[in-house]
Amino acid sequence: MNKQLQEIIQSVKPVSKERITETAHYLDTLTKPPGSLGRLEEIAKQLAGITDQGVPQVSPPGILVFAGDHGIVEEGVSAFPQEVTVQMIRNFLDGGAAINVFARQIGASLQVVDVGAAGEIDDDRLVTKKIAAGTANFLKTDAMTEAQMEAAILAGAESANTMIARGIKCLIVGEMGIGNTTAASALVAVLTGCSVEQTVGHGTGISAEKKLHKSRIIEEAIRLRDPNPDNPLNVLKKLGGYEIAAISGAILAAAQAGIPVIMDGFICTSGAMAAVRLNPYIKDYLFAGHVSQEPGHKMALEDIGAAPLLDLGLKLGEGTGAALAFPVLEAAARMRSEMATFDEASVTNK
Numbered sequence: 001m002n003k004q005l006q007e008i009i010q011s012v013k014p015v016s017k018e019r020i021t022e023t024a025h026y027l028d029t030l031t032k033p034p035g036s037l038g039r040l041e042e043i044a045k046q047l048a049g050i051t052d053q054g055v056p057q058v059s060p061p062g063i064l065v066f067a068g069d070h071g072i073v074e075e076g077v078s079a080f081p082q083e084v085t086v087q088m089i090r091n092f093l094d095g096g097a098a099i100n101v102f103a104r105q106i107g108a109s110l111q112v113v114d115v116g117a118a119g120e121i122d123d124d125r126l127v128t129k130k131i132a133a134g135t136a137n138f139l140k141t142d143a144m145t146e147a148q149m150e151a152a153i154l155a156g157a158e159s160a161n162t163m164i165a166r167g168i169k170c171l172i173v174g175e176m177g178i179g180n181t182t183a184a185s186a187l188v189a190v191l192t193g194c195s196v197e198q199t200v201g202h203g204t205g206i207s208a209e210k211k212l213h214k215s216r217i218i219e220e221a222i223r224l225r226d227p228n229p230d231n232p233l234n235v236l237k238k239l240g241g242y243e244i245a246a247i248s249g250a251i252l253a254a255a256q257a258g259i260p261v262i263m264d265g266f267i268c269t270s271g272a273m274a275a276v277r278l279n280p281y282i283k284d285y286l287f288a289g290h291v292s293q294e295p296g297h298k299m300a301l302e303d304i305g306a307a308p309l310l311d312l313g314l315k316l317g318e319g320t321g322a323a324l325a326f327p328v329l330e331a332a333a334r335m336r337s338e339m340a341t342f343d344e345a346s347v348t349n350k
């Protein structure tokens with residue numbers, strides 16, 4: 001394995017148990033019945049553990065949208081043509097996509113990173129870390145070489161480190177890539193041991209008939225590629241995508257820096273699964289923004305042990321579900337830092 005990648009993986013430490021315990025005690029001194037803020041209390045404890053701070057902050061947030069194309073689209077697995085990936089990158093840069101709207105709403109900086117789009121975009125607002133113009137068709141050959149996959153993970157880590165150096169306190173990860181629900185379904189099936197039927201969905205809106213075809217293609221590809229389910233990098237290289245590998249890398253880098261991460265939907269969570277398998281401590285740095293309509297997302301979240309914060313029937317990607325969930329993390333952090341204690345407010349405690 002690439003030495004730099006190995007170092008990142010090994011440097012992720014467990015979250016601070018001491019901070020979690022300290023926060024649990026402190027939350028019980030605040031003017032509310034114990035446990036009455038439910039999951040917000042769990043989030044506040046987790047944030048303290050991740051950041052190793054008594055009073056953790058999640059603002060300002062930063063959003064990374066990784067974009068990549070997929071050779072598997074040749075097999076007719078998406079409702080939209082490949083050119084939409086590049087067209088949507090332009091839309092992100094011009095501020096017109098859903099993620100732009102939600103980024104403005106939560107005051108997040110937004111960076112779009114091209115790690116593998118099939119077309120060229122000449123625009124200084126785009127971060128270009130292109131590994132290749134789309135993955136190979138994984139029905140015919142491995143999606144990426146090992147060197148390409150490692151380069152994509154490192155590109156993701158580097159993108160996260162740049163945002164962290166600029167001062168973000170919470171990383172929101174999103175993606176764009178026509179065909180990437182096919183890659184994510186394959187990854188999740190192999191890594192969880194679920195059947196392909198269970199992990200395949202309608203993606204951007206394919207028919208029931210096309211969904212059956214998508215399942216058959218993935219089943220055949222898994223048989224031909226024969227990935228090793230115990231080796232996440234092997235699975236990622238054979239069936240993954242550049243943006244998915246970059247998400248794994250961004251998560252690794254954020255965890256290394258003690259920065260909480262909000263995952264978006266199905267594709268992001270498949271990248272997170274690979275990161276968790278590389279270092280199980282990663283799990284505790286992750287928040288699941290929402291549960292997507294893609295059926296495989298539930299299995300992926302269960303596998304990581306992450307309970308989604310929202311369930312709004314979304315299936316867009318781009319980081320939208322994670323951005324929408326950010327105010328919940330912000331509320332948990334502010335509850336910890338701004339609420340009065342029983343003593344301060346002269347409220348009788350039991």
Ligand SMILES: O=C(O)c1ccc[n+]([C@@H]2O[C@H](COP(=O)([O-])O)[C@@H](O)[C@H]2O)c1
Nearest residue numbers: 078177179180181203204265266292317
């Ligand atoms: O985030 C999700 O759960 C999600 C579910 C379905 C579709 N998407 C988005 O739709 C694209 C992939 O869909 P498809 O049908 O082309 O595989 C990709 O750009 C994703 O961001 C995203």
Ligand SMILES: Cc1cc2nc[nH]c2cc1C
Nearest residue numbers: 080084176204316317318
């Ligand atoms: C229009 C469109 C926008 C998207 N955003 C994320 N994935 C997408 C897929 C399509 C097709």
